[in-house]
Amino acid sequence: MSRVVAFDTRSGDFGEDIPFSTFKWEVGINTADVLSCAVNLSNPEAAALDLRSSAAPLKNGLAIIEGRTVPSAGVIWPHDYSKNTAGLTISAKGIWSLFDRRLLMPVSALTTPLLILEGDDAGKPNPAVATTFTGRSWGYIVRTVLQQSMAFPGGELPLVFEDDGTGSHDKTVEASSFKSVGSFLSDLTKLENGPEIAFVPRLRADRQGIEWVVRVGNDEQPRIGSDTGAKWDYSVPDRGVKDLDVSVDASDMISGSWASGGRPSSIALYSFTSTSELTDDGYPWTDSNDSTHTDVVVQETLDSYAAENLRIGARPVQFWPFSVRNDLDPKLNSFSNGDTCRLKLVGDPYEPDQSVSRRIVKLSGDEGLWMKVTTGAIYG
Numbered sequence: 086m087s088r089v090v091a092f093d094t095r096s097g098d099f100g101e102d103i104p105f106s107t108f109k110w111e112v113g114i115n116t117a118d119v120l121s122c123a124v125n126l127s128n129p130e131a132a133a134l135d136l137r138s139s140a141a142p143l144k145n146g147l148a149i150i151e152g153r154t155v156p157s158a159g160v161i162w163p164h165d166y167s168k169n170t171a172g173l174t175i176s177a178k179g180i181w182s183l184f185d186r187r188l189l190m191p192v193s194a195l196t197t198p199l200l201i202l203e204g205d206d207a208g209k210p211n212p213a214v215a216t217t218f219t220g221r222s223w224g225y226i227v228r229t230v231l232q233q234s235m236a237f238p239g240g241e242l243p244l245v246f247e248d249d250g251t252g253s254h255d256k257t258v259e260a261s262s263f264k265s266v267g268s269f270l271s272d273l274t275k276l277e278n279g280p281e282i283a284f285v286p287r288l289r290a291d292r293q294g295i296e297w298v299v300r301v302g303n304d305e306q307p308r309i310g311s312d313t314g315a316k317w318d319y320s321v322p323d324r325g326v327k328d329l330d331v332s333v334d335a336s337d338m339i340s341g342s343w344a345s346g347g348r349p350s351s352i353a354l355y356s357f358t359s360t361s362e363l364t365d366d367g368y369p370w371t372d373s374n375d376s377t378h379t380d381v382v383v384q385e386t387l388d389s390y391a392a393e394n395l396r397i398g399a400r401p402v403q404f405w406p407f408s409v410r411n412d413l414d415p416k417l418n419s420f421s422n423g424d425t426c427r428l429k430l431v432g433d434p435y436e437p438d439q440s441v442s443r444r445i446v447k448l449s450g451d452e453g454l455w456m457k458v459t460t461g462a463i464y465g
Contacts, residue, residue, distance in 0.1 A: 087452055088150040089122045091140040094160055094183070097243030097294040101139045103147075103175070104131045110149050110157035111449040114309070114422050115274040115281055118157045118179030120149055127171040137164070140175055147177040148286065148295050149450075151411070154418040156450060158286035158295055180242065180284045180297050185267030187234045190214055190260035195237075199261040210259035222252035223273065223280040224301040231299065234266050243289075243296040250303030262380055272378070277392040281309045283422065310423020310444070315415040317407070320431035325410035327455075329428075331435060332404045339398035340364055341372030344391040346381035354384060356391040362399060373398070405443060406459040411450065422448060426460065 089108050091100040103122060110120035126132050134140075140147065140161060148158035159177035166173045190199075194214040201209050216233065218226050228246045235241055258264055273279050280302030286295050300309050317326040340363045347354035364370055375394055381387045405428070411417050420426060422445055429440045443460035450456035 086152070090148045090150060091136075091161075092146045092148055092158075092295055094144060094146045095239065095241050095243075097146075097289065097296050099148075099294050100145065101134050101136075103134070103136065103140065104128060105452070106172075107452055108149060109449070109451040111447065112157050112179075112422055113447045114283065115271065116179075117181035117185075118159045118177075118286075120147060120157045120159055120178075121174055121176040122147065124173045124175065125171060126166075126173055131173075136173060136175065140164075146295075147175055150288070151417060153288060153292075155286040155288060155295055156417060156448065158297075180244075180286075181267055181270070183242070184231070184234065184270065185265050187237075187240075187266045188260075189216055189230060189234070189258050189262075189264045189266050189269050191216065191233055192236045194260045199259075210261045214260040216256075216258045216260070218254065218256045220253045220255065222250045222303055223254065224249035224252075224303060226254065226256055227270065227273070227280070227282060227299065227301045230266055230269060243294065244284075245296050245298045247298065247300060250301065250305075252304035264380065275390060275393055276386070277389040277396065278304070278307050279389070279393065280307050281423065283309055285421070308423060310421070310425065312425040313415070313420045315420040315424065315426040315445075316429070317409060317415075317426070318429040319433075320429055325413035327408050329405060329407040329430075329433075332406075333401050334403075335401040337373075337398050338363065338368070338401055339371050339373050339395060340368070341370070342391045342395035342398065343372065343374040344378060344387050344394070345374060345376050346378045346387050354381065354387050356384070356387040358388070358391050358395050360395060360399070400462070403462045404446070404459055405461075406447075406457055408455045408457050410454055411456045412454060417448075417450075417456065420445060422446065425463065426458070428460075 089103045089105045105122040106125050108122035112118045124131050142161045146160050149156055159179040160183050161177045163176050197214050198211055201207050201211050270282050283300040284297040286297050289296050302309055318324050341359040344356045378390055424445050425442050426445055427442050430436050431438050444463045446461040447459035
């Protein structure tokens with residue numbers, strides 16, 4: 086049975102079950118969940134809950150629960166109410182969205198100058214409030230940055246951390262850069278062989294609240310997920326799978342990758358890398374410039390962004406969304422984003438007959454029996 090539940094953002098403790106009319110949710114990789122529910126306040130049961138307070142934006146969150154699985158949960162941001170219809174829509178985004186609104190600095194920055202005030206280095210960033218890592222794994226870096234943000238007044242959150250994993254990386258973020266924790270995490274995922282990061286909601290052991298497991302890729306396995314054996318067969322009638330779409334888009338294919346940065350140091354930085362793989366195969370030359378990393382002042386970091394963009398641009402983007410019955414095997418609690426699944430196709434006029442492995446990159450659903458699984462190609 087589907088439930089929509091409000092919870093306390095800081096503790097994860099459950100509040101009211103919300104008598105929804107409809108709900109929907111969507112979960113991707115390296116991004117915040119998106120979820121919402123519609124409530125008819127002409128229903129006395131709903132009106133009695135005082136959702137304006139018991140599901141208050143920011144103070145509370147919204148969780149979708151299917152049995153013992155929490156496919157999606159997040160912080161409530163807007164309420165949208167219509168007096169004409171007595172309809173209320175409560176919308177939320179995953180916990181990543183909260184870190185987009187927390188700056189990456191230690192709590193000591195509240196009482197310590199962000200810049201050096203005297204001497205030859207006056208006006209330069211104060212190293213006492215910098216966040217610095219030397220020779221640390223991605224898991225350690227992500228955990229420490231999140232725990233640092235949770236040390237602020239009212240900063241506690243119900244997060245569970247896995248092992249730090251393997252790797253050796255150096256990172257420094259000056260407090261005076263006013264970089265958000267969320268954008269820092271996003272930048273890590275865009276590095277060459279950078280880690281995927283996911284906040285996976287689940288029921289607490291006492292089932293009276295939720296918590297998020299923080300999953301971070303490492304040097305040995307940057308991508309999250311595993312091969313769970315989930316399989317859908319289009320060749321079998323009443324197979325619980327339908328509506329396969331195939332999207333192939335070459336818009337981001339490139340043979341040359343530029344990246345530019347260096348704004349904080351007032352010294353322009355750029356990086357370039359290229360491959361002849363596509364042109365040797367008959368494709369025309371294309372290149373692009375990634376100018377989104379203006380705060381980068383380390384050449385090797387900029388090189389990593391350029392290399393990752395070239396890797397991604399080596400082939401067209403391919404997405405295969407399809408719909409599956411969420412009450413039939415494989416059930417929602419047996420697979421998740423990042424996992425490998427298998428599809429068997431027979432007699433399709435576009436795709437050849439094949440049994441192919443694909444990677445789950447997005448899941449979405451609503452109050453109905455069908456949910457959507459979107460898969461991407463598996464490559465390094």
